Amino acid sequence: MILVTGAAGFIGSNFVLDWLAQCDEVVLNLDALTYAGNLENLASLEGDARHLFVKGDIGDFDLVASLLARYKPRAVVNFAAESHVDRSIHGPEDFIQTNIVGTFRLLEAVRAYWGGALEGDAKAAFRFLHVSTDEVYGSLEKDDPAFSESNRYEPNSPYSASKAASDHLVRAYHHTYGLPVLTTNCSNNYGPYHFPEKLIPLVIHNALAGKPLPIYGDGQQIRDWLYVKDHCSAIRRVLEAGRLGETYNIGGWNEKPNLEVVHTLCAILDDLSPRGDGKPYKEQITYVKDRPGHDRRYAIDATKIERELGWKPAETFETGIRKTVRWYLDNQAWVTNVTSGAYREWLGKQYGA
Ligand code: NAD
Numbered sequence: 001m002i003l004v005t006g007a008a009g010f011i012g013s014n015f016v017l018d019w020l021a022q023c024d025e026v027v028l029n030l031d032a033l034t035y036a037g038n039l040e041n042l043a044s045l046e047g048d049a050r051h052l053f054v055k056g057d058i059g060d061f062d063l064v065a066s067l068l069a070r071y072k073p074r075a076v077v078n079f080a081a082e083s084h085v086d087r088s089i090h091g092p093e094d095f096i097q098t099n100i101v102g103t104f105r106l107l108e109a110v111r112a113y114w115g116g117a118l119e120g121d122a123k124a125a126f127r128f129l130h131v132s133t134d135e136v137y138g139s140l141e142k143d144d145p146a147f148s149e150s151n152r153y154e155p156n157s158p159y160s161a162s163k164a165a166s167d168h169l170v171r172a173y174h175h176t177y178g179l180p181v182l183t184t185n186c187s188n189n190y191g192p193y194h195f196p197e198k199l200i201p202l203v204i205h206n207a208l209a210g211k212p213l214p215i216y217g218d219g220q221q222i223r224d225w226l227y228v229k230d231h232c233s234a235i236r237r238v239l240e241a242g243r244l245g246e247t248y249n250i251g252g253w254n255e256k257p258n259l260e261v262v263h264t265l266c267a268i269l270d271d272l273s274p275r276g277d278g279k280p281y282k283e284q285i286t287y288v289k290d291r292p293g294h295d296r297r298y299a300i301d302a303t304k305i306e307r308e309l310g311w312k313p314a315e316t317f318e319t320g321i322r323k324t325v326r327w328y329l330d331n332q333a334w335v336t337n338v339t340s341g342a343y344r345e346w347l348g349k350q351y352g353a
């Protein structure tokens, strides 16, 4: 069995679906079900004994300790986090609580379990894999080389600072206590079950709803996009063969300016689901005030994971983005369900929508 935290969210749910499509090893899913966590993402696993769900907080030491004692997982994969940069700017508190304090308490519970309950081969085989982000490295200039694992940490937003702090705690638990940890730092993901507050699902959602497609600043900020299933396969590979205490950058060599991404989405939508009035979706593009402290460019050098572990992404941006748009068109009911309540409240506050 493996314990996966935050597995009702975007990447975590894709990871569980992918894991159980590849093997029968049971997944224990611990998720607090914040606005970003939706069990609907895992509806296809209803009644499947290989998926056990527990609603709870990674910061609840007693709960995590009791789950570890009861289920004795061979690994913990930590996805649970507050993940949206804009939210971290408007309200950093939850990011400090979950990403820093929560990760600390989770590490404490795992350390007690690994140091106390496990012995021999089970102790040697145990792994704690921490899922992190390229944003911890800060922002690149146009001609800078892509982020490698040896880049200095220079986080710029409350979100990336909180993730950087959690990475440092994970590193320290290896260095100080010998906890068998692995850390992955991935670039921007896209794909199914992506909550429509992030650029790609937001643009698809707003385009179809006839709403503005908000571009922050000049839209020339660059992100390095990776199809979520490729992130999942990379994590599986690191869990299987990563060297203890190491960090692995994960990315798809797909740097794109935001405006280009939005134009691509509009063109695919023009093709697959044309506007009723025959006009192109790009007419809905609206330039809005820039994100404070907006990082200009991210780019991942994924040489290490390819060289050491033989991992490569399967999708190009062109194939992955088309699949993604199709998924949203085919799953409008999912979008409607997750975009009620708390989401509307947040959008209302942010954009006066
Ligand atoms: P998400 O916001 O979609 O999902 C986060 C999940 O964690 C949700 O299900 C939520 O309910 C759960 N959660 C939040 N606080 C919790 C707590 N205290 N205890 C238990 N569960 C809690 O996020 P995501 O985009 O799927 O990201 C998952 C992880 O991957 C995060 O750690 C994020 O930093 C990292 N990451 C994301 C990206 C990306 O592009 N989305 C890229 C690199 C790394």
Ligand code: DAU
Residues within 6 Å of the ligand: 083, 084, 085, 086, 132, 133, 134, 135, 186, 187, 188, 189, 197, 198, 199, 200, 202, 214, 215, 216, 217, 219, 221, 222, 223, 258, 291, 298
């Ligand atoms: O790089 C990895 C990170 O990618 C993850 O660690 C984060 O969890 C994830 O949310 C993502 O962060 P970004 O800030 O890069 O993603 P977001 O989708 O919020 O924004 C992508 C880019 O698009 C960014 O430059 C801001 C811009 N943007 C975003 C939104 C929501 C817009 O121009 N308009 C928008 O409405």
